[in-house]
Amino acid sequence: MAEFSLDASFIPALHKPPALLPIAKYHDSLLYVIETYPVTIVIGQTGSGKTTQIPQYLEKAGWCADGKIIGITQPRRVAATTVALRVADELGCEVGKEVGYSIRFEDVTSSATRIKFLTDGLLIREALVDPLLSRYSVIMVDEAHERSISTDVLLGLLKKIRRKRPELRIIVSSATLQAEDFLKFFASKSEEQTSLAKGEDEEVGKIISLEGRTYPIDILYLESPAENYVDSAIATVFQIHTQEADGDILVFLTGREEIDNAVQAVAERSVQGGEQFSNLQPLPLYAGLSSEEQMCIFDKPAEGKRKVVFSTNIAEASVTIDGIVYVVDCGFVKLRAYNPRTGIETLTAAPISKASASQRAGRAGRTKPGKCFRLYTEQSYKDSLPEANPPEIQRSNLAPMILQLKALGIDNVVRFDYLSPPPSELMSKALELLYSLGALDMYAKLTKPLGFRMAELAVEPMMAKTLLSAKSLNCLSEILTIAAMTSLGGSVWFHHDGEQKAMESSRRRFAAEEGDHLTLLNAYTAFVTKGRKEARFCHENHLNYKSMTRAVSIRAQLKRYLERFNIEVDESLAAHRSEIDAKSKAEQIRRCLTAGYFAHAARMQPDGTFRNVEGGTVMHAHPSSLMFNRKADWVIFQEVTETGDKTFIRDITKIEKAWLLEAAPEFYKVSSGRAEQA
């Protein structure tokens, strides 16, 4: 619940009586199409009321008769909870009764629930227990244009389910013009179907386009391309400030560094630049900020001041700021990609899509007519911006997805009906990894019990294997903690401006000679014992309180899964252990990590850099790792990312070479020759 109250602060302060929403005009036609066709595609901008109103229309029209539920999926937790609150409020009921929501760690539904909001990832998990999703009469997939892996998988599943449940109604909602693609997807016969029978062509669905509720927005382009979009963005901000009417400004940049620089530059110039620049109030917004810092952007600017928010893509869909009249769009976004050949993830700035550009512009017209300044030419908008960025499924490590599909009984994952099929290199790389982890057998079938259990655990496959190896290495309690801590994704340590040194020394207090995983274990153990799970302990030790409490929840959930597998967790705390015991415990933990992460092994070279077993890529210990500037021989690591011209590994632990051969003899048989040389 504590988590929830923070998230809830993101609710935009708008509350219009539902009848005034433009969607009211479509009430009858929406119900008619949904009644008549199995699939309805709804195009509507944010604020059209589709998410809040359509479920209510359906409920009143009797789609919840005979105890069935209307399910609405969202790509994000915050959206699922806030929308549920809004709808419950409009219907005058308590959330959790007729209207409820369900997200990881929070199931606010009851037997009375008829309209249920949930994340798409969670609905896929429900399909593990109820493959036909038979509790639902209607499923609405909201924000489908974002094309997350789970949205794509869910759409594929729904298409399959529809064949066995023709009465199920599917609504796909999208903010962009990709509607045709969604409809074509549901209309096309899958390979299985065509080989079965040539049924007559039914008309599968219709597209309904809702009018938006945003105000008109003027789009302006640069006459000639900008040399440096950060400089150009700052100049545009001052131009707006001196020449345009009142209203706050939202500037889209790509990352933390650019944003901090821009905020500083505007702040300095506001001080030195004389009266006309003195009343600008620059603010940063990116995911790495603490929740308190993020809250600042919702405050009203001081009297006579104009607010300028410099933001990453987080303001494109996840966070809505009211009162924005001007948008400045640099035209770029940082995109993650995955190279299946090297297994290395990259994070690089790429041009945004036309869909993104229009979404960004739309942020200007929420309260009155606005303007959008694009820091590129109209020609390059037309010629060089793609219609949409490649969907996530075509640029990610697919091992987790494959594991999930297999657990759902979809054995032929290559021929699964994807909205956009993933490249075959990505598929084979993921299949190879799962095979080497023992999750798949030589016929690519999920193994029992290992593969099935790995699919059920809510962690990456390599960590799932580590967890399931821990019992026999007598370190399950510790690995549970490590799994929970590493799944926080680097947000464990925390510092305000200028406290970097203090944070580093805090971290050193928890440091374990063996590496980062044991250091995380020490920090967690101290938090729950000495720190009694209190916020104060976190502040004193530069730990992120929100992350630490999340680690407690994740650990508890993982423990419940293991207990369901009849794997008992011995939690007797190791407080009185002798130094010799501690050393041998640490060795068990390192052996166990090797059982899951053997494919992420590397050896330190005399120059202090690392090479993986193939020896190809030069890798550096990330400066945030304890192994930075320390000596090691063989190590395993959790993550490898390429940024700029350097490749970094993070979450590193020392291991012995011999353990690699024990953990994965087959994997190392092929490459051991080269391992000798490394």
Next chain:
DNA sequence: GAGCACTGC
């Protein structure tokens, strides 16, 4: 001595 866009179970 560098830097992490954003989500989810």
